[in-house]
Amino acid sequence: MRTLYFLLPGTYGRFACGGLWAELKTLNLAQQICTAAVVTYRQREKDTLFLEDVLARSELEDVIFVLSWGFDVPKLARQLRSHHTIYHAHSTGYGFRLPATVPIITVSRNTLGYWGQQSPQALLYYLPNLISHEFQNRHQPRDIDVLVQVRKSSEYLLKQLVPALQDQCNLVLLDGYVADLADLFNRSHLYLYDSAEYWAQARLTEGFGLPPLEAMACGCQVFSSVNSSLADYLDPGFNSYKIAGCSVDYDVARIRQALTSPTRLGLTETDLAPYRFQALVHRLEVILQDINHFFDGHYSLTIAPLTARRLLRLRWQRTLAKLQQRLQGL
Structure with missing residues (x-):
């Protein structure tokens, strides 16, 4: 398994939010399977890797970068286009597209369906967020x-x-x-x-x-x-x-x-079992094995992406084919 670097703008202060805590829980899941660490890219933090320093290394073949911070994904994807990269997708609607060489792990089936339509040539996976063990019914009086x-x-x-x-x-x-x-x-x-x-x-x-x-x-x-x-x-x-x-x-x-x-x-x-620790560790292990195998092959894009220009051409071809059928029927 390659090392996973979870890219985050920071881990405290103005970056503290539910999305950050969810991503750190996914990091913890990954650490049960392979080497994984946080890499920040906006603020330098003590005892935490910084992206600029990581990219200064000459060899990163055994590293996979995990993107998740929606608004920053397009810029980071361009910056890391020559490296192994995964998009850990939470919300949708940011409006960007990714090359099919970037596997996408989604936290919901709604997001899975969105990327299934937007990036049908990419590897797509479903990994829901973790419901931690402390969230359970204690059967106590409710005031x-x-x-x-x-x-x-x-x-x-x-x-x-x-x-x-x-x-x-x-x-x-x-x-x-x-x-x-x-x-x-x-x-x-x-x-x-x-x-x-x-x-x-x-x-x-x-x-x-x-x-x-x-x-x-x-x-x-x-x-x-x-x-x-x-x-x-x-x-x-x-x-x-x-x-x-x-x-x-x-x-x-x-x-x-x-x-x-x-x-x-x-x-x-x-x-609740599918959202608990053991089920998610197993699911993530299967996903990471698949992604590592994909990156081992160094595959390049040979399937035409579903771009706006291609969609326009396909619609025109369909309209033309219908028109030809009608003319032949006259």
Whole structure:
């Protein structure tokens, strides 16, 4: 196995976010299989490799660079075009294309389908994000009725639904960093998540949607939007509830009913198994073996890419063929 270098702009400060933590968890998975390390490219950090220094080496045949930071991927891909490179794809909508010689590992089936259409000649794989062991149902008393995080929440959720609920139940609104989110999920009966508006404004997609799945792993019922990758695991009416159901009154009624009903919607440990450590280590090992074998062959692109120009030509050929058929039928 070649060494994996996970390229990140930095690992703390302004780069700290859910995407960073998810990528570091994937790094930990990779370290169970092969040598893997973080390489930063914007800020130098103590005891961490820096991309400029790594590229100064004369030999990098035994290295694979892992790209993941969406906005930086096009520039990094050009910079590393002569090296072995993987794109670890989370959100979609950045608008760039990659050569078919860059394998793509996606964190959701929604993103897998996107790249299956955008880059049909590339090697494509599915590796969902890890649900850490601390996210599990502790079967303890729950003193919070409804839990809401401000970040990524819709205007509807914060300005209409939350005010309508505050006088009717014990609602906790989170507006900042939480050291132990698993503890809060285990203390909460319901978790509300509505990110469709946020991602639509950003013109991107929900890459995975960790919070609702982590909440469900802790036995907390979820009311959520079902945009993009959330549809990978949310099944409204069977394991979760669809939020923003036509009217505020209807949402309030359903939330009150969910708080009092003995029937609880959620996921079992069997449902969660594909997102746990052992399953993902095995899946990643298979993926990396396949990718290493591909890079061993030093294959070059011989299949025509699906570019805008080629699509235009194919449409013209199809139109011309239909026109010829009609003329022959006269």
